Amino acid sequence: MKKVRVFAPASIANLGCGFDIMGLALDEVGDILEMSASEGDGIHIENRSGVPLPEDPEENVVTPVIRKFFEMTGLRGRIDVTVCQKIYPGSGIGSSAASSAAAAFGMNALFDEPLSDEDLVVCAMEGENLASGGYHADNAAPSLLGGIILIRGYEPLDIIQLPIPGNFYCAVVHPRIMVSTKAARGILPKAVPMHDAIGQWGNVGGLIAGLYSGNIGLVGRSMQDFVAEPYRKRFIPDFDGLRTKILASGSLAMNISGSGPSVFSLSDKRETAHRAGELMKEHFAARDIPCDVYVVKITNKGTRLLANEIL
Ligand code: HSE
Secondary structure, eight states: OEEEEEEEEEEEESTTTOTTTEEEEEEEEEEEEEEEEESSOOEEEEEOSSSOOOSSGGGSTHHHHHHHHHHHHOOOOEEEEEEEEOOOTTSSSOHHHHHHHHHHHHHHHHTTOOSOHHHHHHHHHHHHHHHHSSOOOTTHHHHHHOSEEEEEEETTEEEEEEOOOSSOEEEEEEESOOOOHHHHHHTSOSSOOHHHHHHHHHHHHHHHHHHHHTOHHHHHHHOOOSSSHHHHGGGSTTHHHHHHHHHHTTOSEEEEOTTSSOEEEEESSHHHHHHHHHHHHHHHHTTTOOEEEEEEEOOOOOSEEEEEEEO
């Protein structure tokens, strides 16, 4: 029997203007799965993370990921999964994507790596579809591959790893309010007015140009979302007031992380990121909302094995 222990990082999807097409990995926090493959059939999941997860394996994101792996490779076997560490579902920092990425990566490791990185993203997107009712890779791809990712297209999948400017810090706050991705997608309008679309693609271009040239100011002023944030900010108490405080304290930008309720800021100095983290914490504490804060230097680390044993 082969057994692996896999870590997959949390992630921030959308990165302001890149709804469903951009994301970055947050290496400080993530999911850990132990997976083993043996003779037979079936997917067996045990949750030892302490975070409540659905009891029914059909409702756990790892199940469709494992099935997609078997479908794409023609392989089979009995898979046992132990969830050892888990980001809170509904946090907005890619909880479902981290488990999906870990499951896809773990399967590939168990079966001697038949799939490419892009194939693993395809597998992981099955978990995202179960969790959110849509095939998007802007959490799963950065979680798997690390760093800052652009998904230029979905049909076929075209994934581009973008450069990380030298000093690039992120403060993320996860207020303990539950916002399901399904609900946060459901409130979005089906069409985007031309005026907003023009603003959005100007910003996406600006963000990419800023990352390639290391022009942090350009990155900051491109982090403006006309497509999702105006509708979703109602889930976050006084979002605009918080953003005003964060920008005044020297951060380059503040936006909703994925579908929320987590919020993140970007800065080019560690101290500014720490200050943003404190302001975010105070903001939610003043409203009696407990929260977790992470201050992270953006790196290229993605999903990886923590241990690998063959019994
Ligand atoms: N791009 C997705 C959304 C990410 O904003 O709905 C979900 O975390």
